[in-house]
Amino acid sequence: xxxxxxxxxxxxxxxxxxxxxxxxxxxxxxxxxxxxxxxxxxxxxxxxxxxxxxxxxxxxxxxxxxxxxxxxxxxxxxxxxxxxxxxxxxxxxxxxxxxxxxxxxxxxxxxxxxxxxxxxxxxxxxxxxxxxxxxxxxxxxxxxxxxxxxxxxxxxxxxxxxxxxxxxxxxxxxxxxxxxxxxxxxxxxxxxxxxxxxxxxxxxxxxxxxxxxxxxxxxxxxxxxxxxxxxxxxxxxxxxxxxxxxxxxxxxxxxxxxxxxxxxxxxxxxxxxxxxxxxxxxxxxxxxxxxxxxxxxxxxxxxxxxxxxxxxxxxxxxxxxxxxxxxxxxxxxxxxxxxxxxxxxxxxxxxxxxxxxxxxxxxxxxxxxxxxxxxxxxxxxxxxxxxxxxxxxxxxxxxxxxxxxxxxxxxxxxxxxxxxxxxxxxxxxxxxxxxxxxxxxxxxxxxxxxxxxxxxxxxxxxxxxxxxxxxxxxxxxxxxxxxxxxxxxxxxxxxxx
Numbered sequence: 001x002x003x004x005x006x007x008x009x010x011x012x013x014x015x016x017x018x019x020x021x022x023x024x025x026x027x028x029x030x031x032x033x034x035x036x037x038x039x040x041x042x043x044x045x046x047x048x049x050x051x052x053x054x055x056x057x058x059x060x061x062x063x064x065x066x067x068x069x070x071x072x073x074x075x076x077x078x079x080x081x082x083x084x085x086x087x088x089x090x091x092x093x094x095x096x097x098x099x100x101x102x103x104x105x106x107x108x109x110x111x112x113x114x115x116x117x118x119x120x121x122x123x124x125x126x127x128x129x130x131x132x133x134x135x136x137x138x139x140x141x142x143x144x145x146x147x148x149x150x151x152x153x154x155x156x157x158x159x160x161x162x163x164x165x166x167x168x169x170x171x172x173x174x175x176x177x178x179x180x181x182x183x184x185x186x187x188x189x190x191x192x193x194x195x196x197x198x199x200x201x202x203x204x205x206x207x208x209x210x211x212x213x214x215x216x217x218x219x220x221x222x223x224x225x226x227x228x229x230x231x232x233x234x235x236x237x238x239x240x241x242x243x244x245x246x247x248x249x250x251x252x253x254x255x256x257x258x259x260x261x262x263x264x265x266x267x268x269x270x271x272x273x274x275x276x277x278x279x280x281x282x283x284x285x286x287x288x289x290x291x292x293x294x295x296x297x298x299x300x301x302x303x304x305x306x307x308x309x310x311x312x313x314x315x316x317x318x319x320x321x322x323x324x325x326x327x328x329x330x331x332x333x334x335x336x337x338x339x340x341x342x343x344x345x346x347x348x349x350x351x352x353x354x355x356x357x358x359x360x361x362x363x364x365x366x367x368x369x370x371x372x373x374x375x376x377x378x379x380x381x382x383x384x385x386x387x388x389x390x391x392x393x394x395x396x397x398x399x400x401x402x403x404x405x406x407x408x409x410x411x412x413x414x415x416x417x418x419x420x421x422x423x424x425x426x427x428x429x430x431x432x433x434x435x436x437x438x439x440x441x442x443x444x445x446x447x448x449x450x451x452x453x454x455x456x457x458x459x460x461x462x463x464x465x466x467x468x469x470x471x472x473x474x475x476x477x478x479x480x481x482x483x484x485x486x487x488x489x490x491x492x493x494x495x496x497x
Contacts, residue, residue: 001035001036001135001136001484001488002035002036002037002038002132002133002134002135002136003027003030003035003036003037003038003134003135003136003137003138003484004037004038004039004040004123004127004134004136004137004138005023005026005027005037005038005039005040005138005140006039006040006041006119006120006123006137006138006139006140006144006147007019007020007023007040007041007139007140007141007143007144008041008042008101008102008116008119008140008141008143008144009023009041009101010023010024010039010041010087011023011024012024012367013041013044013046013047013052013087013089014041014042014044014046014047014101016101016310017310018173018256018389018390018391019140019141019173021258021259021391022140022173022223022256022391023039023140024259025257025258025259025262025473026257026476026477026480027039027085028085028259028473029257029472029473029474029476029477030477030480030481031085033477033478033481035481037085038085038086038087038088038132038134039085039086039087039088040087040088040089040090040123040126041087041088041089041090042089042090042092042095042096042115042119043075043089043090043091043092043097044096044097044098044101045096045097045098045099046101047089049075052077053077054075054076054077054089055075055076055077056073056074056075056091057074057075057076057088057130058073058074058126058129058130059073060073061073061074061090061122061125061126061129062125063117063118063121063122063125064190065114065117065118065188065189066184066187066188070092070095070114070118071092072090072091072092072095072118072122073090073091073092074088074089074090074091074122074126074129074130075088075089075091076088076089077089088126088130090118090119090122090123090126092118092122095111095114095115095118096115102143112179112181113181113182113184113185113188113207113209114188116142116143116146116179116209117146117185117188117189119143119144120144120146120147120150121146121150121154121157121189123144123147124147124150124151124154124157124163127162127163128160128162128163133162133163133166134166135165135166135167135488136166136167136168136169136484136487136488137151137166137167137168137169138168138169138171139168139169139170139171139213139217140170140171140173141171141172141173141174141177141210141213142177142178142179142208142209142210142213143179143209144170144213145170145179145208145209145210145211145212145213145214146185146189146209146212146213147168147213148168148170148212148213148215148216148217149191149195149200149201149212149215149216150189150191151163151166151168151216152216153191153192153195154189154190154191155190156190167218167219167487167488168216168217168218168219169217169218169219169220169221169483169484169487170213170214170217170219170220170221171220171221171222171223172210172213172214172220172221172222172223172231172388173222173223173388173389174388175210175222175231175236175237175238175240175388176314176386177210178203178208178209178210178211178238178240179208179209179210180203180206180207180208180209181206181207181208181209182206182207183196183202183205183206183207185207185209186201186207195212195216199215199243199246200212200215200216201215201216203239204239208240210240211240211243214240214243214244214247215243215247218250218487219250219251219252219483219486219487220244220247220250220251220252221251221252221253221254221480221483222251222252222253222254222388223253223254223255223256223388223389223410224253224254224255224256224388224389224390224409224410224412224413224414225254225255225413226253226408226409226410226412226413227253227386227387227388227389227409227410228251228252228253229253230386230408230409231244232244232245232248232251236386252479252483254476254479254480254483255389255410255413255414255476256389256390256391256394256410256476257394257471257472257473257474257475257476257477258391258394258395258398258471258472258473259473260398260471260472263371263374263394263395263398263399264398265282265283265375265398265399265400265467268371268375270367270368270371270372270375271286271289271371271372271375271376272285272286272288272289272372272375272376273285273286275400276467277464277467277468280400280460280463283375283376283399283400284300286372286375286376287300287304287376287377287378288300288376289372289376290304290306290335290372290373290375290376290377291304291333291376293360293369293372294335294360294361294362295356295357295360296333296335296357296358296359296360297333297357297358299333302331302332302333303331303333303378303379303448303449303452303453304332304333304334304335304376304377304378304379305327305332305333305334305335305377305378305379305380305381305445306334306335306336306373306374306376306377306379306380306381306401307320307334307335307336307338307373307380307381307382308336308337308338308369308370308373308374308380308392309336309337309338309382309392310338310339310340311338311340311341311344311345311348311363312340312341312344313341313385314384314385314386314387315382315383315384315385316382316383316384316385316406316436316441317341317344319383319436319437319438319441320381320383320441321347321348322438323438323441323442323445324351324359326442327445328355328358328359330446330449332449333358333359333360334358334359334360335359335360335361335373335377336348336352336359336360336361336362337361337362337364337365337366337369337370337373338362338363338365339363339364339365345363348361348363349361349363374392374395374396374399374401375399375401377396377401378401378402378452379401379402379403379404379445379448379452380392380393380396380401380402380403380404381403381404381445382396382403382404382405382406382411383404383405383406383433383436383441384405384406384408384409384411385406385408385436386408386409387405387406387408387409387410387411388409388410389409389410390405390409390410390411390414393405393410393411393414393415393430394414394471396430396466397414397415397429397430397466397467397469397471398466398467398469398471399467400463400466400467401466402418402429402430402431402448402462402463402466403415403429403430403431403466404430404431404433404441404444404445404448405430405431405432405433406432406433406434406436406440406441407432407433407434411432412432414469414471415429415430415432416428416429416430416432417430417431417432418430418431418447418448418451418462423458423461423462423465424461426461426464426465426468427465428462428465429462429465429466429469430466431444431445431447431448432444
């Protein structure tokens with residue numbers, strides 16, 4: 001089948017988190033199954049158009065926004081992977097040629113409704129210009145949610161035979177980000193006011209672009225089975241639980257996979273030495289290199305805890321701050337890579353300055369440092385308040401770095417607690433705790449320290465089990481295929497009739 005992915009982020013072109021990695025890897029898995037998959041995204045300022053040899057293929061792409069016309073351009077490069085997946089870029093300098101993707105130090109950009117409305121409608125217009133009609137348009141998060149009502153209700157789209165029978169699938173990567181904008185977006189995008197209702201795009205007298213994707217898409221997915229259940233509850237639904245329960249018959253949780261070629265300790269170019277489940281000796285060199293890079297004491301037998309994350313409350317940094325003094329008292333080291341909330345940035349920078357040789361912090365994002373931390377750490381901390389899917393616990397297990405996680409969302413679906421029985425039978429892959437409290441986190445950390453320090457044979461078995469866990473996209477891509485088939489069944493029947 002023909003599948004178009006529309007996303008604001010795709011690695012390696014533009015990335016703030018896991019969304020970019022998912023939209024980079026899932027198309028590859030689907031292409032290996034014989035599908036024609038293409039990608040559409042904005043041409044942000046950070047995209048290196050020379051490195052990726054971007055070429056214009058449509059010089060004039062015009063979208064009406066209220067009483068004005070916004071003109072952009074369509075460009076293309078071949079995605080740098082074996083499958084040569086076409087990646088199309090919507091170029092509009094005023095809208096996307098900015099330092100940030102969604103905002104700056106002052107907050108979200110005030111015209112995000114205009115920016116991502118342009119992306120949504122321009123993507124649809126581009127399809128006709130390319131004369132390539134997908135069976136499925138797969139949308140990702142609030143930035144693309146407007147595509148779904150445009151397909152059904154925009155006068156230039158809904159009444160054009162070219163777009164008939166195109167179906168939409170909308171994936172929620174994180175329900176907390178909802179794309180709340182002014183109701184003026186409806187009139188500006190020539191949508192009927194009938195979509196502005198509680199069972200439509202209306203959300204507390206505003207418009208939610210995320211809700212637009214949820215309500216008007218033919219199917220909704222999210223990034224783990226447990227998270228699909230959590231978001232249908234008042235506690236986890238972020239105000240959207242009612243509409244998600246209404247769509248429960250067409251809501252599927254599919255656990256993310258990872259790109260096992262990019263994240264592969266046997267061939268990772270950013271590691272000091274390769275290693276594998278057969279021979280893990282290279283991991284010691286990776287640990288030494290990590291300690292050296294972050295100015296930690298060169299202590300091979302000291303347990304080294306790592307964390308790579310956006311510094312936001314969701315990720316459990318209040319818990320980490322509460323237990324770090326005890327972690328250092330227990331003789332461990334800690335390394336952190338991330339940026340985000342200024343208060344968290346300041347706290348960790350100060351803590352590192354007060355504990356030289358024991359704590360290393362980089363307030364930034366570096367793909368190289370991320371791989372080094374996954375490869376060189378012994379334990380990975382991920383005590384999230386909520387976690388739709390999570391990728392770092394999957395990277396960690398593949399690299400033999402044992403995750404400590406809370407029993408929520410995709411963490412619950414991917415990490416099996418390292419009980420004594422689970423270690424012996426080869427199913428344990430990490431340390432899991434339930435309550436969102438410092439004591440609960442510290443309990444899981446203590447279990448990891450005891451095993452690391454006192455029972456290295458069991459620790460090696462745990463590392464082997466984690467590294468042998470299948471975190472590839474193969475199984476998840478097959479579930480997406482099932483969703484696409486379900487969405488297309490009425491179309492197929494109509495065509496056969």
